[in-house]
Amino acid sequence: MDRILFGDNQFFGINHMSEEKAHQQAARFQDVGAIVDVLDIAYEEGIRTFMCTTQDRMIDICEHFRQHKDRYEGFKFFPCMPYAHKYANAVTEYGFLGALQRFLPSNSSKLAAMWKGGMSVAKRDVVGIAQLLIDSEMHMFKGLETPVIFLQNVATDFLLGLGFRDAFRIFADHVAKKYGAEPGFITMNLPRLLNVLEGLGFDNPIISFNLNKIGFRMCGGIDQYEKIIATRKFRPIAMSVLASGALRARDAIEYVAQQKNVRSLVFGASSKANIKETKLLIDELYAGRLTI
Amino acid sequence: MIRVAVVGLGKMGLSHLAILRTHPEIDVVAVCDTSGIMLNGLNRYTGLKIFSDYSKLVEKEPLDAVLIATPSRVHGPMVKQALDKNLHVFCEKPFCLDVAQGRDLVELAKHKGVINQVGYHYRFLGTFIEARRLLTSNVIGKLHHIRAEAYGPVVLRSKGMTWRSSKSEGGGCLFDYACHAVDLINFLYTIPTRVEGTILNPVFSADVDDEVYSTFFFPDGVTGQLATNWSDESFRKMSMQITIWGTNGRMRIDRQEIQLYLRDAAEPSLGLGRGWNTRYTTKLTEPVWFYLRGEEYSSQIDHFVQCIKNRSIPSISSFESALETDFVISKMIQDAGRSRSSDDAIATAPPQNLRPPRRFVRSIKSMFGHPQSN
Numbered sequence: 213m214d215r216i217l218f219g220d221n222q223f224f225g226i227n228h229m230s231e232e233k234a235h236q237q238a239a240r241f242q243d244v245g246a247i248v249d250v251l252d253i254a255y256e257e258g259i260r261t262f263m264c265t266t267q268d269r270m271i272d273i274c275e276h277f278r279q280h281k282d283r284y285e286g287f288k289f290f291p292c293m294p295y296a297h298k299y300a301n302a303v304t305e306y307g308f309l310g311a312l313q314r315f316l317p318s319n320s321s322k323l324a325a326m327w328k329g330g331m332s333v334a335k336r337d338v339v340g341i342a343q344l345l346i347d348s349e350m351h352m353f354k355g356l357e358t359p360v361i362f363l364q365n366v367a368t369d370f371l372l373g374l375g376f377r378d379a380f381r382i383f384a385d386h387v388a389k390k391y392g393a394e395p396g397f398i399t400m401n402l403p404r405l406l407n408v409l410e411g412l413g414f415d416n417p418i419i420s421f422n423l424n425k426i427g428f429r430m431c432g433g434i435d436q437y438e439k440i441i442a443t444r445k446f447r448p449i450a451m452s453v454l455a456s457g458a459l460r461a462r463d464a465i466e467y468v469a470q471q472k473n474v475r476s477l478v479f480g481a482s483s484k485a486n487i488k489e490t491k492l493l494i495d496e497l498y499a500g501r502l503t504i
Numbered sequence: 505m506i507r508v509a510v511v512g513l514g515k516m517g518l519s520h521l522a523i524l525r526t527h528p529e530i531d532v533v534a535v536c537d538t539s540g541i542m543l544n545g546l547n548r549y550t551g552l553k554i555f556s557d558y559s560k561l562v563e564k565e566p567l568d569a570v571l572i573a574t575p576s577r578v579h580g581p582m583v584k585q586a587l588d589k590n591l592h593v594f595c596e597k598p599f600c601l602d603v604a605q606g607r608d609l610v611e612l613a614k615h616k617g618v619i620n621q622v623g624y625h626y627r628f629l630g631t632f633i634e635a636r637r638l639l640t641s642n643v644i645g646k647l648h649h650i651r652a653e654a655y656g657p658v659v660l661r662s663k664g665m666t667w668r669s670s671k672s673e674g675g676g677c678l679f680d681y682a683c684h685a686v687d688l689i690n691f692l693y694t695i696p697t698r699v700e701g702t703i704l705n706p707v708f709s710a711d712v713d714d715e716v717y718s719t720f721f722f723p724d725g726v727t728g729q730l731a732t733n734w735s736d737e738s739f740r741k742m743s744m745q746i747t748i749w750g751t752n753g754r755m756r757i758d759r760q761e762i763q764l765y766l767r768d769a770a771e772p773s774l775g776l777g778r779g780w781n782t783r784y785t786t787k788l789t790e791p792v793w794f795y796l797r798g799e800e801y802s803s804q805i806d807h808f809v810q811c812i813k814n815r816s817i818p819s820i821s822s823f824e825s826a827l828e829t830d831f832v833i834s835k836m837i838q839d840a841g842r843s844r845s846s847d848d849a850i851a852t853a854p855p856q857n858l859r860p861p862r863r864f865v866r867s868i869k870s871m872f873g874h875p876q877s878n
Contacts, residue, residue, distance in 0.1 A: 225740050228785070231758050238740070297741055303515050304658055307666045308542070338545065369796045373522025375550040400795035404526070428786050431795045458786040 213261075213360070213418075216494055217290060217449065218254045219480030220264040223247045228456035237482065244272040253484045257491045261288045263420075263478055265364065266349040267295035274352045292362040292398060293349040316344050342379070343386050350391060360418060361387040362396040369401055372408060381412055394418055398451070403432040403440055416445055423450035423474065424459060425467035441471045450477040461493055469497040505531040506592075506812055507568045509561055511582065513537040513546070516596050516623070517573035523802050524571065526794040529809050536561045558582060562589050569619075569812065572596060576674025580605045587612045592619040594808050598683045599826035601674050603834045606827045613823050619811045621804070621819060622826035624687045626744060626759075628800035628807065630788030635746070635757045636692050643770040645752030650693055650720075650728040652685035656742035658734040662708045669709055676712030678704060678833060681732040681742065686836075687821075687829040688746055689720070689728060692757075695828045696720035696728060702839040707735040718836050759798075760785045 221227065225238030241247050251262065251273075264270055277284055302311035350361070363383055371379045384395035396418035399405040409417045423441075427434035429452060441448055450471075454464045468477055477494070481487045508530050510521045517537070524532050536555040537543055543554040555561040562570070562585055569592035572582050580600045586593045587609065599622045600606035613620040626632055639647070658680065659669070669675050689695070698721040707714035714735040720728035734742075745758040753766040762783040770776040792802035804821065811817050819825075 228760065230760055230784075231743060231745075234740075300515065300741075301657060304666065305660075305669075308514075308539075310666075338549070366797060369794075370519070370522050373526050373794060373796055374518070374546075375525055375552075378549055401526075404794070426786065427791065428789070429795060429799075431792060433791065455786050456784075458784060 213476050215476055216259050217261045217263040217478045218259050219478045222480045222482045248276050253487055257487055260286050263290040265295050266291050266293040271352045278355050288357045290360045291353055291358055292364050296366040315348055339382050342382050346386050358393055360396045361393045362398050365398040365400050368397045368399045372405055400429050401431045403436050418447045420449035420451050422452040423468055424453055424455040426455050428455040441473050448474045450474050453477055465493050465497050507531050507533045509534040509567055510571045511536045512574035513542045520571050522796055523805050534565050567591055576601055583609050587616055590616055592812050594621045596623045598679050599830050603830050606830050610823045610827050620823040621808045622821050624821045625800040625804050626684055626688050627691050627821045628803040629759055630785050631757050631762050634788050635762055644750030644755050647750045648726055649749040651747045652689050652730045654681040654685050654732040654744045655736040655739045656734050657737045657739055659708050659714050660737055671711045677714050677732055677734040678716050681734050682716040683829055683833055685730050685732055686832045690828055695832050696722050699835045699839050702836045704840040
């Protein structure tokens, strides 16, 4: 796995510190071309992995990369699914089953049978439905490299809270079998998730979580995180390293680099200067260190 | 351990359930819903005990508290049943569509001495808590205007299939978005004594309002305006902001930051200088034991638990404060009816250059009766 994973929040109007900034960015990146321009800069700087949410706008970005494969040798996508707002808004509008019906392929035989038979979703085929939902999210990445597929934190943490542990196994098995990919899990609750994954027998799982020196959104506390990173067997990926801009880049990355087992980190930026500067900083602070 | 049952397994109920199950002092002993699919699924994959009959749940299951997240229309009777059994109650917002019934429930909860809370989660956000503290310290001087706005992309086409698109079930932007805005005005300042010019308009919906506007009047000549619209696709998710003007400046608050403009610096201990000051959520947010969708959802549950354990903690979002919000909402509905009637009178001879009056708001009487005034 690469040291640097390029994130996508800046492209899709997500900023945890300022709604105003989020709006400005959403406006700047409303054309896919503007997003591709930034990805091109990242590529020129040597970044080869794009960790991205499976929202609808990614469809066009994927299409661009498919059509220009020769220009992006070695470029990989780490899809993060699902894009939660799509589902949350649909559940509000159509109800739970109505939403499900909208997101599953209409010609799906499993679904057709279920509706026809009027049988309980739960009794009948939770695994089958989960697989169909994963497939519908993965459709846009057809023909592109997706060596790791992540479950987004809102889904991971929801399932974690509910105690629906089998879901992690269902997800992992399907992405491995159908896409030849490794499963990854994004969480805001690392200690709790790691315990559960270990309990389920996951060996050396890939987990992406917030890691920043002010402990922002690190449930369980920064001390526990540091200890877990130092002592437990898993592949940690640091996110929200800059705490949404609350920290200076050098201080922020220095802190993450001190956590020796963290070999990959996610960062997003929109300008050439920022990308270049952050990449140089990471290269400098990680000089001579291994990746995973 | 506090034995809790979760009633209503829609979006909010499931989200609460996930948070409750991780709380070290809560034991979720059962869930209740009318959907067999949901119940069977949860039972099979999480081992939770399930009930499809609420009465049976509160009668048979030994409980300390219930969390009610059913459609708003049935909050009243369900809360009553729980209070009759001396249970602590956490109820989703809005509290009760019928103000008179809400008032009875406030009294009953007091009489029973049980902890009661309504899910106005914005009261638990770091930025709004800090804004309240700053207002109490009088940093912007004498307040003269408050504006509450909420926009988001919930209803973007005409077809709605859930209870949120049904007026009689308590659907609509008024009960979903505007009540949060009203409640925040109450949290930060107080409730208005009079409302005027209320507009409850559909944009796409057939049965409910999609946009709500109103003017509020407070004591001492303070005024307020409310604008909420849940049919605005330009927002990724619900966005709430409150702006408050005072004689010494202006404060703008959303979930992420407080922007404060001060004409004169505040007292030194507050660390706010003349001109622009910004405070970010990253510095204002207290850590929680479990995170799902936002710290505030966990904080409000923990507050409920702490209030049960220590009865002397004052409630941050009680039935009583939620009833005040319901009361303002009921006044807005009455006012919208009134505004439309006078609109209609003008419409008998519309001038050429004016647009015809907007759609009449349907009768609200069947739903609300006649709320008593405070």
